[in-house]
Amino acid sequence: MTEPVLSVRDLRVWYGTDRGPVRAVDGVTFDVRPGETLGLVGESGCGKSTLGRGVLGLTPPAAAVDGEVVLRSPGGAGRNLVGLPAKEIQRLRGPELGLIFQEPMTRLNPLMRISQHFEEALRAHHKGLPKQEIKARALAALRGMGIPESRYGSYPHEFSGGMRQRIMIALALVLRPAFIVADEPTTALDVLVEAQIIKILADLRKNFDTSLVLITHNLGIVAEACDRVAVMYAGHIVEQGDAREVFANPQHPYTRELLRSTISLSTTGLHFIPGSPPDLVEPPQGCRFHPRCPVAMRGCATVEPPEVVLPTGVVSACWQQAIEADPALADELGPGGREPLAAVKEISVADEA
Numbered sequence: 576m577t578e579p580v581l582s583v584r585d586l587r588v589w590y591g592t593d594r595g596p597v598r599a600v601d602g603v604t605f606d607v608r609p610g611e612t613l614g615l616v617g618e619s620g621c622g623k624s625t626l627g628r629g630v631l632g633l634t635p636p637a638a639a640v641d642g643e644v645v646l647r648s649p650g651g652a653g654r655n656l657v658g659l660p661a662k663e664i665q666r667l668r669g670p671e672l673g674l675i676f677q678e679p680m681t682r683l684n685p686l687m688r689i690s691q692h693f694e695e696a697l698r699a700h701h702k703g704l705p706k707q708e709i710k711a712r713a714l715a716a717l718r719g720m721g722i723p724e725s726r727y728g729s730y731p732h733e734f735s736g737g738m739r740q741r742i743m744i745a746l747a748l749v750l751r752p753a754f755i756v757a758d759e760p761t762t763a764l765d766v767l768v769e770a771q772i773i774k775i776l777a778d779l780r781k782n783f784d785t786s787l788v789l790i791t792h793n794l795g796i797v798a799e800a801c802d803r804v805a806v807m808y809a810g811h812i813v814e815q816g817d818a819r820e821v822f823a824n825p826q827h828p829y830t831r832e833l834l835r836s837t838i839s840l841s842t843t844g845l846h847f848i849p850g851s852p853p854d855l856v857e858p859p860q861g862c863r864f865h866p867r868c869p870v871a872m873r874g875c876a877t878v879e880p881p882e883v884v885l886p887t888g889v890v891s892a893c894w895q896q897a898i899e900a901d902p903a904l905a906d907e908l909g910p911g912g913r914e915p916l917a918a919v920k921e922i923s924v925a926d927e928a
């Protein structure tokens with residue numbers, strides 16, 4: 576098997592706040608191979624954007640980062656991006672690392688024409704590139720996104736939100752990075768343009784072996800465009816593996832709930848996951864999903880579940896699968912630890928009554 580282009584090991588990102596550190600990414604491990612697309616899904620606020628930025632060394636200065644993010648160029652040795660000086664990371668951005676942001680308007684300079692954005696991006700990484708060549712490359716990237724050439728000299732405010740989003744994507748792609756994080760790249764777009772962009776991203780990996788981490792709320796896009804999927808809950812990846820396998824046979828109770836809450840043509844009613852995502856300053860003890868998990872056991876409320884690699888290659892962090900794989904692990908939950916948590920809650924309420 577080819578070596579991963581990116582190996583993330585035990586990555587942690589904290590934001591300092593008045594209430595204490597927000598543990599937005601808390602011990603995340605995954606690999607991305609050349610030409611592979613990994614879909615990153617999970618409820619709002621679970622840490623997806625923070626993870627995407629952490630991987631690219633783009634977290635705000637006040638955030639603390641720990642762990643390892645090893646980037647390998649083809650045939651080259653890997654280097655850990657965590658702790659690398661900002662200047663070094665800046666050098667890698669563009670030719671090796673690309674980011675398509677969640678909020679395009681905050682990233683385009685309103686005082687600069689689109690042509691100037693392209694000139695700046697290309698000059699920063701390909702010094703001495705003639706103006707004609709810059710224009711040719713920029714126009715090709717814009718055409719790929721369905722933006723007419725005649726708009727090359729326009730300012731950002733002269734475009735619609737969806738067009739600005741496509742310009743942002745063209746700006747990231749024009750440098751043909753080996754590895755891209757695309758954070759909700761299609762949220763502002765209509766379905767037809769969305770399909771077009773997903774196709775462009777797919778062509779990119781086919782033709783240039785570009786690897787992609789695609790952050791999205793749209794599970795349909797993941798099913799269609801991703802090789803693998805990672806499901807995030809409260810700063811952790813709770814399940815990851817082959818996208819088809821995870822969609823056909825979700826293992827982690829949170830993945831099952833997340834899939835049930837999406838709308839499909841056969842949906843007759845909407846399913847919501849009861850409760851709300853936890854506070855990342857003081858996340859629940861044990862399994863972070865236990866207050867909302869329909870199959871939580873007593874021990875889940877105190878002991879964190881281990882990650883288990885299942886025979887399908889899917890990795891899940893849930894006591895149910897851990898005990899199925901190795902029944903001896905049940906001891907770690909302590910006496911009565913396998914009793915259903917709901918029943919325990921009911922008994923204590925009854926006792927109080």
Ligand SMILES: Nc1ncnc2c1ncn2[C@@H]1O[C@H](COP(=O)(O)OP(=O)(O)OP(=O)(O)O)[C@@H](O)[C@H]1O
Nearest residue numbers: 590597599618619620621622623624625626635855
């Ligand atoms: N600069 C910051 N300072 C403090 N807390 C932050 C900062 N940025 C994000 N957070 C917090 O970190 C957590 C994760 O945020 P993040 O933006 O990574 O979530 P997300 O999964 O991308 O959400 P969404 O789906 O809404 O984009 C949230 O609780 C958020 O409030």
Ligand code: SF4
Nearest residue numbers: 862865868875893894
């Ligand atoms: S570890 Fe327990 S609470 Fe967490 S998902 Fe699995 S069963 Fe539910």
Ligand SMILES: [Mg+2]
Nearest residue numbers: 623624625677
């Ligand atoms: Mg986000």
